[in-house]
Amino acid sequence: MEGLVSMKSSASSHPAAIGSLPRRPTFSIRRSQVTLPRVKRFSAAAASIRAQQASSAAREEPEIVLKAKEWEVGMLQNELAESQGIRIRRQPPTGPPLHYVGPFEFRIQNEGNTPRNILEEIVWHKDNEVHQLKQWKPIYTLKKAMEDALPTRDFVGALREANRRTGLPGLIAEVKKASPSRGVLRENFDPVEVAQSYEKGGAACLSVLTDAKYFQGSFENLEAIRKAGVKCPLLCKEFIVDAWQIYYARTKGADAILLIAAILPDLDIKYMIKICKVLGLAALVEVHDEREMDRVIGIEGVELIGINNRNLETFEVDISNTKKLLEGERGKLIREKGIIVVGESGLFTPEHIAYVQEAGVGAVLVGESLVKQSDPGQAISGLFGRDISS
Numbered sequence: 609m610e611g612l613v614s615m616k617s618s619a620s621s622h623p624a625a626i627g628s629l630p631r632r633p634t635f636s637i638r639r640s641q642v643t644l645p646r647v648k649r650f651s652a653a654a655a656s657i658r659a660q661q662a663s664s665a666a667r668e669e670p671e672i673v674l675k676a677k678e679w680e681v682g683m684l685q686n687e688l689a690e691s692q693g694i695r696i697r698r699q700p701p702t703g704p705p706l707h708y709v710g711p712f713e714f715r716i717q718n719e720g721n722t723p724r725n726i727l728e729e730i731v732w733h734k735d736n737e738v739h740q741l742k743q744w745k746p747i748y749t750l751k752k753a754m755e756d757a758l759p760t761r762d763f764v765g766a767l768r769e770a771n772r773r774t775g776l777p778g779l780i781a782e783v784k785k786a787s788p789s790r791g792v793l794r795e796n797f798d799p800v801e802v803a804q805s806y807e808k809g810g811a812a813c814l815s816v817l818t819d820a821k822y823f824q825g826s827f828e829n830l831e832a833i834r835k836a837g838v839k840c841p842l843l844c845k846e847f848i849v850d851a852w853q854i855y856y857a858r859t860k861g862a863d864a865i866l867l868i869a870a871i872l873p874d875l876d877i878k879y880m881i882k883i884c885k886v887l888g889l890a891a892l893v894e895v896h897d898e899r900e901m902d903r904v905i906g907i908e909g910v911e912l913i914g915i916n917n918r919n920l921e922t923f924e925v926d927i928s929n930t931k932k933l934l935e936g937e938r939g940k941l942i943r944e945k946g947i948i949v950v951g952e953s954g955l956f957t958p959e960h961i962a963y964v965q966e967a968g969v970g971a972v973l974v975g976e977s978l979v980k981q982s983d984p985g986q987a988i989s990g991l992f993g994r995d996i997s998s
């Protein structure tokens with residue numbers, strides 16, 4: 609199995625492997641092969657037929673074989689994800705090989721090449737972006753930067769402490785210039801100024817968007833905020849599709865990272881949480897529906913669950929989603945496990961804060977309603993109905 613998993617797969621980026629990793633091969637097979645036994649039997653059979661077809665094409669040209677194999681594994685990954693209710697499909701960075709022929713030809717040409725929604729588009733773009741970044745900075749080159757990185761701060765502890773101090777949900781205030789659904793939220797955006805203003809206004813932690821294409825964020829913003837001496841622990845708000853991004857976030861000053869259940873199968877979440885523990889990072893695991901919530905509650909080591917009130921496939925926002933996902937048995941299990949729930953998105957008024965607090969959240973994640981105000985830190989008092997800065 610080891611031999612099948614190249615440096616591109618998450619399993620091979622395990623911290624234990626850092627420093628002892630071989631040089632990056634010139635080809636690679638995508639995604640973790642360790643998940644294969646969990647794929648339903650019919651999928652495995654279909655995959656093996658496809659693999660045979662690919663390899664007959666391959667006999668002619670070894671390069672095509674490798675590309676075909678890479679694509680096959682990408683397809684398997686999608687089937688595994690589908691079996692966990694994940695609708696977002698993953699795409700090999702270069703797409704299916706041009707020469708690939710077989711029963712799925714139609715599907716590729718007519719549907720497979722077009723993302724079905726914005727989240728899928730973002731994830732496909734992210735996969736390509738990370739693929740390039742990893743060539744530029746292979747994981748073993750991040751080791752030194754990680755050793756030199758500033759120490760991590762206790763993200764979860766800061767939320768608990770704020771909750772205890774104010775009797776209100778701890779605030780994660782988001783440094784967000786723009787979003788695909790709302791466009792530009794703040795002209796003349798100065799990330800360090802916004803961060804310092806949030807800290808002054810009583811935020812417990814900050815979230816910094818690092819995606820450039822869809823949110824006009826950057827890792828430079830994250831690094832600049834950390835280096836400016838802001839004490840609030842920082843969440844790297846990124847679409848994580850590969851463990852490499854976690855190490856990279858750590859080198860740029862993150863104290864926590866986001867893992868989105870709608871795009872990551874359970875095994876990836878488990879594995880990434882382990883990496884976070886080794887690096888001293890907190891992981892905020894985000895869910896949007898009951899099925900994702902049930903998957904995540906069942907994963908050992910989860911300390912923070914974010915309930916996103918925004919559907920990332922349609923952009924629809926409904927804050928009653930937080931309440932819905934915390935009702936009954938789910939809420940009970942979460943309380944028993946001592947997990948902190950973060951109510952995310954669409955929170956604008958003290959009534960909204962009271963509503964999600966009543967539903968059971970210990971923290972909230974707020975962007976738009978604060979970042980749009982001329983003084984974002986001052987806006988915190990408006991959002992909570994009182995001054996929470998001291």
Ligand SMILES: O=P(O)(O)OC[C@@H](O)[C@@H](O)c1c[nH]c2ccccc12
Pocket residue numbers: 782784845846894916952953954955973974975976977
């Ligand atoms: O600006 P809002 O509606 O207050 O939302 C903030 C935050 O919840 C939102 O930006 C968010 C939640 N999950 C995400 C995942 C990716 C990008 C962005 C997000």
